[in-house]
Amino acid sequence: MRSLPILWQRLVSTQGTTCPRCHGTGEEVQRAVQTLEQALKPLGIAPELQIDESTFLKDTLQSNQILIAGETIEHWLGGQTGSSRCCNECGDNDCRTVEVGGQSYEVIPEDLLVRAGVIAATRMLDPTLVK
Amino acid sequence: MKTIQIFDPAMCCSSGVCGVDVDQNLVTFAADVDWAKQNGAQIERFNLSQQPMAFAENAVVKGLLERTGQTVLPVTLVDGQLALAGRYPSRDDLARWAGVQAQAAETATASCCAGGSCC
Numbered sequence: 001m002r003s004l005p006i007l008w009q010r011l012v013s014t015q016g017t018t019c020p021r022c023h024g025t026g027e028e029v030q031r032a033v034q035t036l037e038q039a040l041k042p043l044g045i046a047p048e049l050q051i052d053e054s055t056f057l058k059d060t061l062q063s064n065q066i067l068i069a070g071e072t073i074e075h076w077l078g079g080q081t082g083s084s085r086c087c088n089e090c091g092d093n094d095c096r097t098v099e100v101g102g103q104s105y106e107v108i109p110e111d112l113l114v115r116a117g118v119i120a121a122t123r124m125l126d127p128t129l130v131k
Numbered sequence: 132m133k134t135i136q137i138f139d140p141a142m143c144c145s146s147g148v149c150g151v152d153v154d155q156n157l158v159t160f161a162a163d164v165d166w167a168k169q170n171g172a173q174i175e176r177f178n179l180s181q182q183p184m185a186f187a188e189n190a191v192v193k194g195l196l197e198r199t200g201q202t203v204l205p206v207t208l209v210d211g212q213l214a215l216a217g218r219y220p221s222r223d224d225l226a227r228w229a230g231v232q233a234q235a236a237e238t239a240t241a242s243c244c245a246g247g248s249c250c
Contacts, residue, residue, distance in 0.1 A: 125214075
């Protein structure tokens, strides 16, 4: 079984709290990983979720970033990274958003995560791609 | 030559390129499919709303749809094997799978500038 690494970077305050968009994305990520487990099992690929809460405390724009197989979901979905004002946990900084298909997402929905995961997984299977 | 099959989401017509609110991704992909066909690629497209049986009768596509839902569409098979799901292939993808040169058209139009002395 090959591994599909999914790295979710999230901001957590010193009190262990997080902002609503990271909290919401967390629930979506968990659901997406479950869906991907079922979807990719017949392909011999297993999603492997890693959560990084340590590195991005001082860089809110790196929070709520999700890397699948080493690339951002914006890369897999043909989208862009955006930003918008968040909440008290994030101070005066803007937080990360994802823009796909002309729509901006603060909480990244499960279906976008699943689609990005499926694209990344099928790329892993393509023997004609130069590794 | 390999056979490339594209299983599209439900669309209003065979290409999805119609109406007043056209998806630019579909326009680009339709052009890339035309280009690949002109270069000898064998490409078939199936539309979920118009050819649902093609989806039901293909074990790979049916299985993906059952496990993931329509999020997985479009699905691309090359000689029946899963090659890409979740988004449309690029022109480079089509060229690579079909074994044709993706840059042929650009090279031909740019030939006057070859050798470092542009016109």
